[in-house]
Amino acid sequence: MSLNKINLNFLTERILNFFEKIGDLFIYYLEQGGRMVIFLLYSLYASIRPPYKIAPVIKQIFVIGALSIFVIVFTGLFSGMVLGLQGHNTLKKFGAEGLLGSAVALSLIRELGPVLTALMVTGRAGSAICAEIGIMRNSEQIDALECMAIDPYKFIIAPKFIAAIISLPLLTAIFDVVGILGGYLVGVGLLGTNEGAFFNTMISDVKFADIYMGLVKSVFFGLIIAWICSSMGYFVHMARNGGFGAEGVSRVTTNAVVLSSVSVLVFDYFITSMLI
Amino acid sequence: MDDNYIIKLVNVEKSFGSQKILKGLNLSVVEGKTSVIVGGSGQGKSLTIKHILGLMKPTNGQVLVYDKDINGISKKELKEIRSNFGVLFQNSALFDSMTIYDNVALPLRERTKMSEAEIKDTVNEYLELMEVRGANDKYPAQISGGMKKRVGLARALVLKPKIMFFDEPTTGLDVAMSNEIYRIFFRTQAKLGYTAIIVSHDVPKIFKLADYVLLFHDGIVEDNLTPEEFQLSDKPVIRKFVETTMGRLYSSEMEDIQ
Ligand SMILES: Nc1ncnc2c1ncn2[C@@H]1O[C@H](COP(=O)(O)OP(=O)(O)OP(=O)(O)O)[C@@H](O)[C@H]1O
Ligand SMILES: [Mg+2]
Numbered sequence: 001m002s003l004n005k006i007n008l009n010f011l012t013e014r015i016l017n018f019f020e021k022i023g024d025l026f027i028y029y030l031e032q033g034g035r036m037v038i039f040l041l042y043s044l045y046a047s048i049r050p051p052y053k054i055a056p057v058i059k060q061i062f063v064i065g066a067l068s069i070f071v072i073v074f075t076g077l078f079s080g081m082v083l084g085l086q087g088h089n090t091l092k093k094f095g096a097e098g099l100l101g102s103a104v105a106l107s108l109i110r111e112l113g114p115v116l117t118a119l120m121v122t123g124r125a126g127s128a129i130c131a132e133i134g135i136m137r138n139s140e141q142i143d144a145l146e147c148m149a150i151d152p153y154k155f156i157i158a159p160k161f162i163a164a165i166i167s168l169p170l171l172t173a174i175f176d177v178v179g180i181l182g183g184y185l186v187g188v189g190l191l192g193t194n195e196g197a198f199f200n201t202m203i204s205d206v207k208f209a210d211i212y213m214g215l216v217k218s219v220f221f222g223l224i225i226a227w228i229c230s231s232m233g234y235f236v237h238m239a240r241n242g243g244f245g246a247e248g249v250s251r252v253t254t255n256a257v258v259l260s261s262v263s264v265l266v267f268d269y270f271i272t273s274m275l276i
Numbered sequence: 277m278d279d280n281y282i283i284k285l286v287n288v289e290k291s292f293g294s295q296k297i298l299k300g301l302n303l304s305v306v307e308g309k310t311s312v313i314v315g316g317s318g319q320g321k322s323l324t325i326k327h328i329l330g331l332m333k334p335t336n337g338q339v340l341v342y343d344k345d346i347n348g349i350s351k352k353e354l355k356e357i358r359s360n361f362g363v364l365f366q367n368s369a370l371f372d373s374m375t376i377y378d379n380v381a382l383p384l385r386e387r388t389k390m391s392e393a394e395i396k397d398t399v400n401e402y403l404e405l406m407e408v409r410g411a412n413d414k415y416p417a418q419i420s421g422g423m424k425k426r427v428g429l430a431r432a433l434v435l436k437p438k439i440m441f442f443d444e445p446t447t448g449l450d451v452a453m454s455n456e457i458y459r460i461f462f463r464t465q466a467k468l469g470y471t472a473i474i475v476s477h478d479v480p481k482i483f484k485l486a487d488y489v490l491l492f493h494d495g496i497v498e499d500n501l502t503p504e505e506f507q508l509s510d511k512p513v514i515r516k517f518v519e520t521t522m523g524r525l526y527s528s529e530m531e532d533i534q
Contacts, residue, residue, distance in 0.1 A: 132373075140369040143331050148435075149358040150386045 028240055035238070039231040046153035047161045056159040057166075064125040064160070065167030069174065071120050076175035079112055080104060080182025087183070088191045098197035102205035104183035105176075109206060109214045111268075113176040114168075118221035118264045121168065122257055126229035129160055130256040133233030134249035142234070157234070161226045168222030169215055176214070213275045220271060224263050232256040282307040282439065282471055283328055288337035290323060297323060299495030300337070305488075310465070310472040311500075312482050314517070315492030321475045322366055324492070325441055328473075329363065330354055359387065362437030362470070366444050368428040370416040376403070377412040380430045387435060402430040406460060422453040426460070433464055440465075442474040454478065461485060479521040483507070491517055 087103045133156065136142050145152045180202070187193040236243040236252045243252050283305040290298040297320045305311045313321050326332040327339050330346045339346045341357050349357075370379050380399045384390050390398070403412070406426040411419055419427070425445060432440065445461070446454035462485070465472060476482040483489065483503035491498040491506070491514055498513050499506070507518055 136371075139372065140365050140367060141371055143326075143329075144363065144365060144369040144371075146331065147329050147358055147361055147363045148383050148387070149355045149361075150383070151355070155386065 032235070032238070035235055036227070036231045039234060040227050042153045043157045043161050043227070043230070046151065046158040049154070053159075056155075057162050060159045060163030061167055063128070064121065064163050065171060068121055068124050068167070068171055071124055072117060072171050072175050073178050075116060075120055076113075076178035077182040079116060079175075080108065080179030080184075081186045083107060083112075083179070084183035084186030084191070088187050088193060097193050099201050099205075100183070100187045100193045101198035101200070101202035104187065105180055105202045105206050106210060108176045108179040108183075109210050111272075113172045113179065114214050114217035114221055115264060115268050117168065117172045117175045117218065118225060119261055121164075121171065121222075122225050122229070122260045122264065125164075126225045126260050127253050127257050129226070130229040130233040130253045131249055133157075133230050134236040134243075134252055137234060137236050138243075138245060138249060152234075157230050160230055161223070164222040164226035165219055166222075168225070169218040172214060172218040209275075213272070216275065217268065217271050220267060221264050224267060225260050228260040228263060229256045232259070280307045281305065282342065283473075284338075284340040284343075285324070285327070286338040286340065288324075288327060288334045288339060290320070290327070290332070291335050297495060298327075298334070301496050303490060303497045304500065305471060305473055307471050308469060309487035310474065310485055311488045311490060312486035312503075313473065313475045313490045313492060314477070314479055314482070314521075317477075319492040320495060321492050322443055325443055325473065325475060329361065329441065330358065359435075360438040362432035362435065362440045364425070364428045364432050364440070364442045364445055366447075366475075368416070368424040370424060370428060370431070372416045375413050375415055376408065376419065376427050379416070379427060380434055383431065383435050398434060399430075402434050403427075405463070406430045407456070422449050425449065425457065429457070429460060429464075433468070436468050437470055440470045440472045442472065442476075444475055444477065446476065446478050454481070458485065480507075493517070 083104045084100065087100050088097060091097050091099055091103065133142075136156070142152050142156075145155060184198060188195050188198050232239075232252050232255060233249075236248055239248060239252050243249070281304040283303075285301055285303040288298050288301040288303075289296065301320075301324065303324070313324070315321055323332065327334055328341065328346070330339075333347050342360075344353065344357065346354065346357065370376075371382065374382065377399055380402060381395050384395045384398060400412075403409070406429055408423055408426050408430065411423065411427075416424060416427070429445070442461075446457050449457065458481075461472070464470075472485075474482065474485065483506070486503050488500050489503050489506040490500050493513050498517075499509065499511060501509060501514075506514060507522070509515065509518075
């Protein structure tokens, strides 16, 4: 009897504890989500409101954009080459090798270009953005800015937002062009697809809508990367389980890269489904 | 009581989880004077400064600066109030990816319409005043701790603040360097006439600068007295502080003089 009662008490306690934990977690993520949305609004407002300073934006375009070119060219080239290889083999089964040009170009322009560029930039620049802002937060540099009546959103965040939104489409364009070149090298140069067919199908099949879709995606991805990576760095001190010190920054940076990459793929689906 | 209080904390409470740090703190700072905050480590001195700066919100109570509740005003009003502040953080909080020159120039670039030439003159003037030489192109990581404090001071002072906050300006510095900081303090306060709030462990030396001494103990301010009154107070908590920091001798000597 009494044993049963103890067991029951123990059980209810465990169950209550469980729900309490779930509740805590739910509230934490709700708060964090709310903070991030407000962060986005402040950042966008800070990006469009005068005064405009060009130098910080150019510096960020250099850091986020220019320094990513090498990685983008490299991944673009190999993505295009593998597309040429796979595409040639598959299309050959249907006797449609001539369509290789359009297949390579369309998959790059509509999907792979924006998505892979965004993933590479997240890994290269997104992580750097998050760590930089996180360290500024943890060493009271953001507090210092606020006390000097300098708006951190305007001073630190806005240049990164603008630079990411400008850089991503440009990097994507580079990725696409290099990728097509890679497809050409393998498809035409190595596997002997007819050069004229390669380019003719490409030119006749790639429509403005395809390029538009790629452009919309890359702009959105730029926004997502800047938003998630900088806001998670900015709120490092509010992270669950303590976002303090170097370890706090490293953990939050990892989370930011994962969340940003996942968001890119999720939003890719939704943008595609809206534009298709 | 005179009413030229520039900062007022009314029954401020602050808890972190179940840990209550500030327990109904009342504090006022008189305009144009120097208030020195003393008290043991972890008593919430830096925390209180953060409340006044609007970097932290109290769990209960009010923080009034220029008679405005700093947590009940718009972002714009807060920015306006903060434009009167100069802050030397406990860890200097210099921008570590900017040079020393750019650190001091930043407030001028962002908050004034000065030309680069005027900015250059002002920055060099202040760095000279702080006796920081030949470090313009260095980064914070490349200069010594004492230099960082002085650069932090220059950065806090360039905009000629009306209220200066110093969080432990001399902790970790050698005696000569602390004296240098105090000299700079005297010189700049005479020049700019700012209200000063200084958190310090440097008792009794710091009493020489103080118009008022506030002792933090157990989440409240024990009293707001002049240094002389403070050293002669017979409140047990204050007596104990005076005796442990300045020695029995010192306090009884003062009594004899009286
Ligand atoms: N963000 C925070 N989260 C949890 N506790 C905090 C936080 N900030 C301060 N505290 C606690 O508040 C107390 C007061 O801290 P504070 O930094 O104000 O001390 P202090 O009086 O300035 O000490 P010191 O003279 O050593 O600088 C400490 O016990 C600290 O643990
Ligand atoms: Mg402190």
